[in-house]
Structure formats: structure tokens, C-alpha cells
Amino acid sequence: MERRRFFAQALAGTAAVASAAVARHALAGLPEPVIRTGTDTAGPWIPPGVTGAGRPYRPVVTLNGWTLPFRLKDGVKEFHLVAEPVVREFAPGFTVNLWGYNGASPGPTIEVVEGDRVRIYVTNRLPEHTTIHWHGQRLPNGMDGVGGLNQPQIPPGKTYVYEFVARRPGTFMYHPHADEMVQMAMGMMGFWVTHPKGRHPWIAEVDRDYCFLLNAFDVTPGARTPNVNTMLDFNIWAWNSRVFPGIDPLVARLGERVRVRIGNLTMTNHPIHIHGIEFEVTGTDGGPTRPESRWMEVTADIAVGQMRQIEFVADEEGDWAMHCHKSHHTMGPMGHGVPTMIGVDHRGLVQRIQRVVPDYMVMGERGMADMGEMEMPLPDNTVPMMTGTGPYGPIEMGGMFTTLKVRRDQAPGDYRDPGWYRQPPGTQARPVEMTEAPALAPAGAPQGAGHGHHGHHGHHANPAAPTTPAPFDARKPTGGHHGHPH
Ligand SMILES: [Cu+2]
Numbered sequence: 001m002e003r004r005r006f007f008a009q010a011l012a013g014t015a016a017v018a019s020a021a022v023a024r025h026a027l028a029g030l031p032e033p034v035i036r037t038g039t040d041t042a043g044p045w046i047p048p049g050v051t052g053a054g055r056p057y058r059p060v061v062t063l064n065g066w067t068l069p070f071r072l073k074d075g076v077k078e079f080h081l082v083a084e085p086v087v088r089e090f091a092p093g094f095t096v097n098l099w100g101y102n103g104a105s106p107g108p109t110i111e112v113v114e115g116d117r118v119r120i121y122v123t124n125r126l127p128e129h130t131t132i133h134w135h136g137q138r139l140p141n142g143m144d145g146v147g148g149l150n151q152p153q154i155p156p157g158k159t160y161v162y163e164f165v166a167r168r169p170g171t172f173m174y175h176p177h178a179d180e181m182v183q184m185a186m187g188m189m190g191f192w193v194t195h196p197k198g199r200h201p202w203i204a205e206v207d208r209d210y211c212f213l214l215n216a217f218d219v220t221p222g223a224r225t226p227n228v229n230t231m232l233d234f235n236i237w238a239w240n241s242r243v244f245p246g247i248d249p250l251v252a253r254l255g256e257r258v259r260v261r262i263g264n265l266t267m268t269n270h271p272i273h274i275h276g277i278e279f280e281v282t283g284t285d286g287g288p289t290r291p292e293s294r295w296m297e298v299t300a301d302i303a304v305g306q307m308r309q310i311e312f313v314a315d316e317e318g319d320w321a322m323h324c325h326k327s328h329h330t331m332g333p334m335g336h337g338v339p340t341m342i343g344v345d346h347r348g349l350v351q352r353i354q355r356v357v358p359d360y361m362v363m364g365e366r367g368m369a370d371m372g373e374m375e376m377p378l379p380d381n382t383v384p385m386m387t388g389t390g391p392y393g394p395i396e397m398g399g400m401f402t403t404l405k406v407r408r409d410q411a412p413g414d415y416r417d418p419g420w421y422r423q424p425p426g427t428q429a430r431p432v433e434m435t436e437a438p439a440l441a442p443a444g445a446p447q448g449a450g451h452g453h454h455g456h457h458g459h460h461a462n463p464a465a466p467t468t469p470a471p472f473d474a475r476k477p478t479g480g481h482h483g484h485p486h
Contacts, residue, residue, distance in 0.1 A: 030121050030159070031071040033080040035103040039089050041248045042066035043415055045111070057113055057195035058205070060261070061415060063212035063250070063402075064242045065191070068108035076117045076163075079110060081132065083154075083176075083188065084125035090238060091246030091387075096217065097225045098187035098241065099126060105187030105241045106213050107174070114169040114197040120162045122154060126183075129153035132162065133177040134192065136285040136307065139164035147178035154178075169196040169203060170287045171261040171307045173213065185228040187241055189213055189265045202288035204311060207256035207412065212240045214302065214324075214400065216266040232267060237329040237399035244330070244401035245388035249417055250322065252314035253410040261309045264302040270329060273299040274312070274404060276320035283309030299325055314406040319390075319421040324400035332387060332398040391420040 036042075044059035045067035059067065070077040086100040101107025112118055124130050131154055133145035143164045147153040154160045172192035176183040191211050196203050215238050218230035226236075239247050252258050259282070264270055278296040282289055285307040302308045323330050388395040395401075407418050 031078045031080040033082045033102055033123065034069055034108075035082070036066055036108070037086070037103040039064050039104075039242060039246070041415065044413075045069065047072075057111075058207075058209055060109060060111060060191075060193050060209045060211050062109045062191060062240065063210060064240045064246070064248055065104065065106060065212070066108050067111050068102065070112075073119075076119045077112055078119045078121070080121045080123070081107060081190075082123045082125055083130050083132075086187075088187065088241045089246070090236065090241060090243050094243075094246075095224065096219055096236075096241075098217075099183060100187050100241075101190055105189070106215070107188070107190035109191040109193065109211060110174070111193045111195070112166045113195045114166060116166045116194075118162075118164060118166055121159055122162065123159040124154045124156055127156060129155050129178055130176045130183060130188070131160075131178040132174050134162070134164075135173040135175065135305075136170065137164070137172055137192075138167040145177050147176075149177075166194045168287055169194045169200060170285070171211070171263070171283055171309050172285065173263045173265065173307065175265060182228045184265060185217070185226055185230065187215065187217070187226075189215065191261070191263065193261065200288065202282075202291060204257065204259075204282070206259040206311065208250075208252055208415075209259045209261070210250050211261035211263075214239060214262065214264045214266050214270050214272075215241055216268075217241075234266070236332070237266075237324065239400055239402070243332065243399050244395075244397055247402040249319075249403045249405045251405050251407075251410060251415055251418065253412055253414075254314060254317055254406055254408045256314050256412075257311065258314050259309060259311045261307065262300075262302055263307045264304055267304060268326075269301055269303045270400065271299045271301045271325040272308075272310075272322070272400075273325045274320060274322045276316045276318060276404070276406075277312045277314065279310040279312035281308055282311045283307075314404070317406050317408055317421065318423070320404040320406065321397075322402050322404045323397065330397045330399045330401045 041061060041064050044061055046059055047070070068079055068081070070079050072078070081101045083099070083101055084103075086098050086103055086105050087095055088098050088100070088105050089095045098105040110118075110120075120132070122130075122132050129147065131145045131147040131151060134143070142150055143162050144150045145162070151160070170193075172194065173189060174192055175189040191213060193209075193211060216234040217236040217238065218227040218234045219225070219236050220227065236243060242248075250258070250260065260279075261283075262272055263285075275298075278298055279300070280294040280296060281300055282294065288309075297310075300308050300310055387398045388401070405418055405421065407421075410418055
């Protein structure tokens, strides 16, 4: 809706004035800032009627985000970013006061084509000065956005303009280079994609192209504003300022080629892992990787300030987990003072303590999986430590977790969540009766004594025949050669 209004006004040449904080005359002639505060994943944005700026491309889809519309003026793509306080819902029931752009944190994705001349107006509605740095771009030095080094700071209430040519195709980010620790801890960041202007030997055509930023916050449970001085001890691990189950799934039709662009603006690295498929890293902030430099992976570590562009063919149907492999990053806020209670017998103790401390709960005498089910009393504005429910119960994950949903019948270009996958009969792990299971060898018995535990490497021509114990296959050190690593 707001986009249609933007273009109607832009085309009519009546760029509207948007804000009380910024003087009316100061914004006259600028593209009307497009504001969007929702958290749903917007569909791909195809510039309507803008073919003169060149080349068609397959637009990206920003996870729980959107692409900023531009106005074409004398062949220049004009954008208007507004740096401002925003309220972001991280998951239902958990909202945080952040700083962002155009109503959201992260700000909207900017999407252009190699060779485009780009003009970006930046209006500062924050209570302090700011700038924008265009991470990874080739541009004139005075456009690089480091406050004090490349330009004066943008004071509150003022608008600056940046202008440069998007010289190389790739995956980029934008963020302030002014009071950086505070402004990035408050959520000021956004994505930038420059599509190639034609067929590029190192850039494949894909059917779906997703992007999101890794970000982290320190929000005391019950509070509504991040602690901005935190250096390492963050407790909210987010993708585009959303936490599972607030993060939308990535959806693909069976057999489609999918690209995912991931940027890291947290203070630590994140090994991003996808189940069910293998992928290649096809690009970094430095541009597309050479095809001969690629190899298959199932986890890509994304270091601080880095961008990784991964690609795969979605050729296995199902709901596949996709998450950061640091297990503390797939959790919500937790108390770090909780002792490990695994193996401690609490029986009888809880009721006695609850007589004096009614909210008392025992965490984790058999591991912490119970936490996923417990209805723990929580402060008003936070998320449980582990949350999200699947078709078979609690998923016991939070934070940096979502699913890749691959479906045979997902229509091309349909990004809607298809719901949970139903495994075909006989293709799912199931409980068995003990009589059905291979007998476990008693402790200390030679391997191969029980049925079902045959030695391997062709020791037994007839696996159904009674077996003799397989020879113990150990390599003994020869000579004085000790400590040979295995
Ligand atoms: Cu992580």
C-alpha cells in the first residue's frame, strides 16, 4: 500500500513531506521516505515501469524485511533513508526499542544493478549525529561515510545526500560509522544487493535469492531497550532482529536453485548450518568467488563484518533445520548463574522449596530439555530460553534458528509458508519394541557376539551364518614410534 502511494506521488511530482521533526522546506523535492513497520517477509520488489535504468534482474527476498523502493530521476535511482528510533517485535510478546531506518531494524534492503548511478538521501531523526558507511562498495572517498574522516557528521534534524555508481555486483551492507558501538548495538544496519548488469561468468541464475543480517543485542529480561555498552555478553541472537519462532522459513520448490546472502554485524562469528543439502560459498563481500575455488559445505562460518553468499539446489523435500551451530545462539536469554544439575536427584526437594518460594523450579536434573515444555514464569517482555513448537512437540530452539521448507508442490515465486511437512509413511524414525532391536552385547563381551553385530570388510561371506568374533583390529606401535596421532 505505502509503495503504491509512494509511486503515485513520485510520478505526479508531488514528493510529499513526511515529518514534523524535519522542516517541511528541507525535504521538498526529495523522494518521500517510505516507512514500513511490519515484520512479515515482503515479496520480491520489482520496480514498476522502470526499465530505462536498465536491466531486468531477479529481486531478492529479505527475511522478515523488505526492499526500499526508489524514484528514477534523470537516470539516477534516488532513495531516501531516515535514521530514526523504531520499535521492533523480535517474536510475538517481545518488542524492543531500537534505532533503525524507515520504521524498521534492520533498515530496508537497497537493490540496484551494476552500473546504476545511485543517490541516497539520509535524514537524521535520531537524538545524536550519524552517518552511513556503504560496506564493501567501490565509491569516491568522500562517499564512504566515516564521520570525521570522509565527511562531517550528519547532525540531528539534517539531511545529507550520498551519490555514487554501483560499480561492482555483489552483496553489501550499510551501517553508521558514527558512535558506532551505540548505534550498531541499537540495530542500525541494512542490506545492499547489486545485481550483475548481464550474464556474469561467476554469478548463476537462481530461482530464489534470500538475504538477512545476523545481529545480536543485550536486553535484560523484562527490559525494552538494549544495553549498549555490552561487548561480548549478548543474550538476544537474531536474524534481521527476529528470533525463532519469529523468523520466517526459507521456502523453495523442489529442484530450485537457491541463493542465501548472510551478513554478520554482531561481535562474534556464526557457523551457519543447513540440514538436508550441501551448498557452495559463491560470494563474499569482495564479490563472486571463482567457480574453481568452490567446494561443498554444510556449515559456513561467517566472521564479524563478513558477508557470505551460499547456493544450493533444493532437491530434498522436507522441513530442514537451518541455524547457527553455536548452541548458545539458538537460545533465548538465560541466566548464566544456573548451576549444572544433571545427575543430581531433586526428588522431594522442589515441593518443600516451593512452600517458601512458589515460583521455584528445578532446571535440568536430566538435561535441560524440560525447559522447552515448562511454562516458566517470565518477566513481561521477553521470550523463553527455548521455544518454538513443531508438529511433534517443542523444537527446543530459539534465537538464530529457522527452517528451509522444500516442497514438490510449492509454486514458483510463491513464498508463503506451506505449513509442516508430512513425511511419507515408513520414512520417519519410530519407536520399536525391544524384541525388534538387535541385542546389545553385554559390557566386556567381544564385538560380533550378538546377532546384528557382524564384523565388516568381508569377514563373513554369509551374514546369516553364525559368526565368530571379529578379530580385534588394533594397530600397535612398531619400534620406538609412540604417539602416532589417529
Ligand atoms: Cu551464532
